[in-house]
Amino acid sequence: MNSTRGFVNRCVLVFAPRDDRTQCSTKLLAFRLVASAGQQTAGAVMAFFSRPQSAAVKIVKPNSDEGALRPKQTPPPRKGSGETPYNNRQCRNVVIYGHCKFQDKGCTYLHPTQTAEVPEPTPSSHGTRSKQQEPPTASPLAQAINAPAFVPPRAASRPAEGSPSLTPQAAVFVPKTPAGIAVARNTAASPPPADSVHSIAAASSILRTEPEDRQQENGHELQPDAEQNGHQEYGYQTGYEDYNYQGAQDVTDSPYFDPNQLEYHPHGYDHDASYFAHPPMFLRQPLNYLLYTPSMPSQLIRNTINTHFVPPSNDLRQILQERSETARGVAPAGLGLPEELQGYHTLVPLEPTGNAERRKMVNWHSTVYRAINATDGLPYVLRRVENYRLMHQAAFAPIELWSQIQHPGVVALKEAFTTKSFNDSSLVVVYAYHPNAKTLYEAHVKPKPQTQQQTVFYGRHHHRHQQQQTQVMPENTLWSYIVQIASAIKKVHERGQAVRMIDVSKIIVTSQNRVRIGSCGIIDVLLYDTQQDASFLQQEDLLAFGRLIYILCTNNLSAANQQNMPKSIDAVKRLYSADVQTLALYLCSKMHKSIEHVLEMVKGRILAEHDEALMATDRLEYELLGELENARLFRLICKFGFINERPEFARDARWSETGDRYIIKLFRDYVFHQIDEHGNPVLDLGHVLTCLNKLDAGTDEKMMLVARDEQSCLVVSYKDVKTCIANAFDELMRATTASQTGKDPYSRG
Numbered sequence: 001m002n003s004t005r006g007f008v009n010r011c012v013l014v015f016a017p018r019d020d021r022t023q024c025s026t027k028l029l030a031f032r033l034v035a036s037a038g039q040q041t042a043g044a045v046m047a048f049f050s051r052p053q054s055a056a057v058k059i060v061k062p063n064s065d066e067g068a069l070r071p072k073q074t075p076p077p078r079k080g081s082g083e084t085p086y087n088n089r090q091c092r093n094v095v096i097y098g099h100c101k102f103q104d105k106g107c108t109y110l111h112p113t114q115t116a117e118v119p120e121p122t123p124s125s126h127g128t129r130s131k132q133q134e135p136p137t138a139s140p141l142a143q144a145i146n147a148p149a150f151v152p153p154r155a156a157s158r159p160a161e162g163s164p165s166l167t168p169q170a171a172v173f174v175p176k177t178p179a180g181i182a183v184a185r186n187t188a189a190s191p192p193p194a195d196s197v198h199s200i201a202a203a204s205s206i207l208r209t210e211p212e213d214r215q216q217e218n219g220h221e222l223q224p225d226a227e228q229n230g231h232q233e234y235g236y237q238t239g240y241e242d243y244n245y246q247g248a249q250d251v252t253d254s255p256y257f258d259p260n261q262l263e264y265h266p267h268g269y270d271h272d273a274s275y276f277a278h279p280p281m282f283l284r285q286p287l288n289y290l291l292y293t294p295s296m297p298s299q300l301i302r303n304t305i306n307t308h309f310v311p312p313s314n315d316l317r318q319i320l321q322e323r324s325e326t327a328r329g330v331a332p333a334g335l336g337l338p339e340e341l342q343g344y345h346t347l348v349p350l351e352p353t354g355n356a357e358r359r360k361m362v363n364w365h366s367t368v369y370r371a372i373n374a375t376d377g378l379p380y381v382l383r384r385v386e387n388y389r390l391m392h393q394a395a396f397a398p399i400e401l402w403s404q405i406q407h408p409g410v411v412a413l414k415e416a417f418t419t420k421s422f423n424d425s426s427l428v429v430v431y432a433y434h435p436n437a438k439t440l441y442e443a444h445v446k447p448k449p450q451t452q453q454q455t456v457f458y459g460r461h462h463h464r465h466q467q468q469q470t471q472v473m474p475e476n477t478l479w480s481y482i483v484q485i486a487s488a489i490k491k492v493h494e495r496g497q498a499v500r501m502i503d504v505s506k507i508i509v510t511s512q513n514r515v516r517i518g519s520c521g522i523i524d525v526l527l528y529d530t531q532q533d534a535s536f537l538q539q540e541d542l543l544a545f546g547r548l549i550y551i552l553c554t555n556n557l558s559a560a561n562q563q564n565m566p567k568s569i570d571a572v573k574r575l576y577s578a579d580v581q582t583l584a585l586y587l588c589s590k591m592h593k594s595i596e597h598v599l600e601m602v603k604g605r606i607l608a609e610h611d612e613a614l615m616a617t618d619r620l621e622y623e624l625l626g627e628l629e630n631a632r633l634f635r636l637i638c639k640f641g642f643i644n645e646r647p648e649f650a651r652d653a654r655w656s657e658t659g660d661r662y663i664i665k666l667f668r669d670y671v672f673h674q675i676d677e678h679g680n681p682v683l684d685l686g687h688v689l690t691c692l693n694k695l696d697a698g699t700d701e702k703m704m705l706v707a708r709d710e711q712s713c714l715v716v717s718y719k720d721v722k723t724c725i726a727n728a729f730d731e732l733m734r735a736t737t738a739s740q741t742g743k744d745p746y747s748r749g
């Protein structure tokens with residue numbers, strides 16, 4: 001390939017029948033850029049898009065038998081070489097204009113006298129021609145082109161912004177659209193407006209006028225073989241018609257079709273009705289109404305820096321990333337865990353296993369695992385109670401009751417089963433998994449090492465915030481916990497059950513200041529044989545609640561022991577308000593208590609908690625807005641993935657290389673495969689994001705796409721590319737839908 005930078009010195013019009021333009025919803029501006037080899041270095045534009053080169057840059061029809069990326073052929077002799085291959089052919093300038101201004105300046109074509117040779121120009125011969133007027137050879141060529149023709153009202157008279165090469169004379173190329181295919185086959189006889197631009201997609205005009213254009217513009221610089229090369233690049237195929245494109249008929253059946261958008265003309269093309277017999281029809285893509293997600297000014301969201309439940313933005317993202325990472329972790333080898341049990345696999349212990357110091361749950365040792373459910377692929381927590389023997393099936397009845405309790409202060413219970421997969425008889429209760437959760441004990445009571453880095457089994461993310469935690473729990477945090485736990489107790493008690501798990505090692509902190517009571521229901525199963533009165537157990541719950549408050553206030557596990565109570569009361573009096581003291585004393589008293597009375601005592605704090613919760617939803621909504629962009633761009637990338645380099649579709653091995661898909665391919669090169677002046681990859685994420693955002697928005701801004709062999713280029717708008725992607729993706733969708741309904745997606749009719 002000639003690596004000399006080319007100098008773009010001319011744009012050559014390519015004409016199309018005028019009527020074709022009325023049906024098309026999209027257009028592409030195609031240039032044949034004629035470059036003088038080695039004359040001058042390319043402008044910045046060309047350098048940005050691709051390696052510049054010297055050669056005629058054009059868009060022409062490929063030979064269907066040849067691959068789109070076939071190596072270039074040797075060009076025929078050029079002007080000045082002494083050969084005159086065309087001197088017995090009539091000059092097309094004469095045909096079109098009635099005269100050739102190069103006749104006496106070296107044009108080697110035949111210039112017959114006007115009376116004898118020159119045909120009368122027809123209205124359409126001024127750059128466009130109707131199909132009836134074309135020679136018979138034009139017909140198969142027309143069928144080979146995928147695109148209908150379309151001339152926008154403004155494109156002809158208004159140079160496109162962002163396209164340095166675009167002039168009012170620029171030709172228009174229209175990618176294939178469902179509605180447009182039929183139109184492309186129709187005839188067109190009306191003359192175009194004087195300043196109109198024309199569609200390269202109108203096969204007969206383009207393919208036949210290209211040599212003539214070159215004659216009239218540059219004195220026969222380009223040769224037929226070079227033209228064929230360009231066609232190979234462009235990747236049209238004559239066999240395309242064999243594929244029955246159903247989109248032309250049933251666009252309104254698409255699940256994405258939005259009748260409201262028939263009236264949607266965001267870019268103003270609809271203002272000139274003469275160019276639109278029918279308004280453009282948009283297949284509504286998900287989220288195509290988005291441009292850049294408008295976000296509320298941060299100063300209007302109170303405390304965007306840090307709210308009670310939501311950490312600052314950066315921390316929040318990092319915490320979520322860490323959770324995601326933890327949720328996908330795997331256990332170290334050699335733990336001897338079962339591969340699978342009752343549909344759960346990939347077990348990871350969340351605490352050290354085989355530790356002789358372990359506390360017992362009643363009379364049993366228990367271990368907590370994270371495992372993946374094979375049915376939904378989601379992680380869950382399995383609490384395994386070792387060596388448990390189920391005596392009555394009825395012992396599982398509480399599991400049913402607990403599985404129905406949905407409350408933000410209770411870790412949701414999914415199911416329970418017994419298993420011998422651990423080489424014993426174990427009870428396993430399955431709960432919702434909250435990655436990187438810590439028990440209240442781990443978060444607040446456990447003595448903190450002095451070092452910055454804490455060594456915690458299976459929890460390298462767990463203790464980042466512990467460093468910031470003061471030993472004395474702030475009162476607002478304490479009240480928040482009290483309100484959340486009280487609310488959870490209320491929920492359980494009003495269903496006639498008792499929690500039986502109000503303990504610093506069973507209540508987990510799942511996010512900033514959010515607590516949930518975990519492991520509910522297990523004690524009910526384990527102690528099924530020794531059933532006790534529910535109201536007695538509820539009193540026990542409230543007593544345990546009071547003890548918990550003392551433990552959290554003093555960071556001392558034995559703070560609520562009888563002998564330590566005076567000291568603990570003193571400490572609470574010193575460190576916290578009287579309300580805390582009153583509540584804790586009430587809960588630890590021997591009088592009959594009720595959760596309703598507790599709620600009455602804390603009602604002032606409930607309002608504050610409610611406000612914080614609402615503020616948290618505002619904050620999270622605000623954060624979510626920013627993430628919407630990711631979803632849009634990810635969706636686009638997925639569509640690229642579905643379309644680009646698809647090995648075969650519609651019984652066409654070159655589907656992803658031809659028609660609209662060729663433009664998508666070039667666009668991908670434009671976005672991802674740019675190189676700098678040294679030929680090194682440009683890995684500019686900003687460029688990628690900008691391009692994808694514009695693509696998703698479907699802006700009218702234009703860019704120049706250059707073929708990989710740099711023999712041709714297209715000037716297209718993001719809107720055009722968006723339409724191409726929508727069409728290609730819709731084709732894939734239709735085929736999928738058709739195959740699901742048992743239809744042959746490629747059959748005619």
Ligand SMILES: Nc1ncnc2c1ncn2[C@@H]1O[C@H](COP(=O)(O)OP(=O)(O)OP(=O)(O)O)[C@@H](O)[C@H]1O
Pocket residue numbers: 350351358359360366367368381411431432433434435436437438439441442505506508518519
């Ligand atoms: N639903 C859950 N989601 C995520 N992690 C959990 C969940 N339940 C428990 N964990 C974590 O599992 C680990 C072990 O929990 P466990 O209840 O056994 O605590 P523990 O301190 O070991 O108590 P004990 O000494 O009584 O066994 C803790 O780090 C806890 O945060």
